[in-house]
Amino acid sequence: MWTVSCGRVYRFGMSADPILAPHRSIRVFRPEPLPEGMLERILAEAQRAPTDATAQMYSFVRIASGDLRRRIAEFSGDQAHVADAAEFFVVCADLNRLEAVIASRGHAPGTYPATGLHFATVDATLAAQRLIDAAETLGLGTVCIGGILNGIEELVGLLSLPRGVLPLFGICLGWPGETPVERPRVALASVLHTDRYRGQTLEAIEADAGAMAAITRGGDWIGVLARYFASGGIMEQREGALRRVLERQGFTY
Numbered sequence: 001m002w003t004v005s006c007g008r009v010y011r012f013g014m015s016a017d018p019i020l021a022p023h024r025s026i027r028v029f030r031p032e033p034l035p036e037g038m039l040e041r042i043l044a045e046a047q048r049a050p051t052d053a054t055a056q057m058y059s060f061v062r063i064a065s066g067d068l069r070r071r072i073a074e075f076s077g078d079q080a081h082v083a084d085a086a087e088f089f090v091v092c093a094d095l096n097r098l099e100a101v102i103a104s105r106g107h108a109p110g111t112y113p114a115t116g117l118h119f120a121t122v123d124a125t126l127a128a129q130r131l132i133d134a135a136e137t138l139g140l141g142t143v144c145i146g147g148i149l150n151g152i153e154e155l156v157g158l159l160s161l162p163r164g165v166l167p168l169f170g171i172c173l174g175w176p177g178e179t180p181v182e183r184p185r186v187a188l189a190s191v192l193h194t195d196r197y198r199g200q201t202l203e204a205i206e207a208d209a210g211a212m213a214a215i216t217r218g219g220d221w222i223g224v225l226a227r228y229f230a231s232g233g234i235m236e237q238r239e240g241a242l243r244r245v246l247e248r249q250g251f252t253y
C-alpha cells in the first residue's frame with residue numbers, strides 16, 4: 001500500500017518519518033551536467049566509507065568518453081541511461097593498489113584470493129552506497145548497473161584493468177528525469193534474525209511475494225527471480241565469463 005503526502009511517497013506499515021533522502025533507482029536522466037564541485041563533494045563522501053584494515057580496496061573508474069559509455073550501455077542490455085546520465089562509474093574491487101603499496105617497502109604479496117575478493121567487494125560496495133546516499137541527499141538520482149557483467153571480459157580490456165582489479169557493477173548518476181514510486185521490500189522479519197538464523201516459512205514467502213508483486217508488471221515476483229536465478233536462468237549464462245575474469249584478474253587459486 002502506498003500513499004503520497006506533500007510530494008513524498010510513504011509506505012503504509014513502515015516508518016512515515018524517513019531518516020535518509022528517499023531512495024528509488026532512476027532510469028531516466030535530464031541532460032544537464034552536475035554543477036561545479038558537486039561530483040568532488042560526492043566522491044569525498046564516498047571515500048569516508050568504513051574500510052577493512054584501513055586498506056580501501058576499491059577503485060571507481062569514471063567513464064567520461066561518450067563512445068565508451070555507448071559501448072557499455074549496449075553490452076549491458078541496451079540500457080540507455082548508462083549513456084544518458086551525467087556521470088557513470090564502474091565500481092571495482094581493487095587489490096592491485098594495495099599490493100603496489102606493500103611492494104613499495106619490498107614486501108612480497110601474500111596469497112589470499114578468497115579473502116581479497118571478500119574484503120575488496122565489501123569495501124567497494126560500502127563506498128558505492130555512500131556515494132549513492134550523498135548523491136540522493138543532493139537531489140540527484142542513481143541506478144546501479146549489474147548489466148555490465150554481460151560484457152565483463154570486454155570491459156576488463158576496455159578499461160585496461162590490471163590483475164587484482166575486478167569490475168563489480170556500474171553506477172549512473174545525474175538529475176532525475178522521472179519520479180518513480182519507492183519500490184517495495186520484503187518484510188523486515190524476512191531479513192532480520194535474532195541470535196540464530198531462522199529459515200523462511202511458506203507463509204512468509206507468500207506474504208513477501210504479495211508485497212513484492214508491485215515490482216513486476218505481471219505481479220509474479222518469484223517468476224522474475226526464477227528467470228534470473230533458477231536452473232537455466234540468466235545468472236548461469238553469466239557464470240562462465242565471470243569465472244574466467246576472476247581467474248584472469250587473480251581472484252582464484
Ligand SMILES: Cc1cc2nc3c(=O)[nH]c(=O)nc-3n(C[C@H](O)[C@H](O)[C@H](O)COP(=O)(O)O)c2cc1C
Nearest residue numbers: 023024025027079143144145146147148169182183
Ligand atoms: C548490484 C546491482 C545491480 C543492478 N543492476 C541494474 C541494472 O543493470 N539495470 C537496472 O535498471 N537496475 C539495476 N539495479 C537496480 C535494481 O533493479 C533496483 O535497485 C531494485 O529493483 C529495487 O528498486 P529501487 O532501487 O528503486 O528501490 C541494480 C541494483 C543493484 C544493487
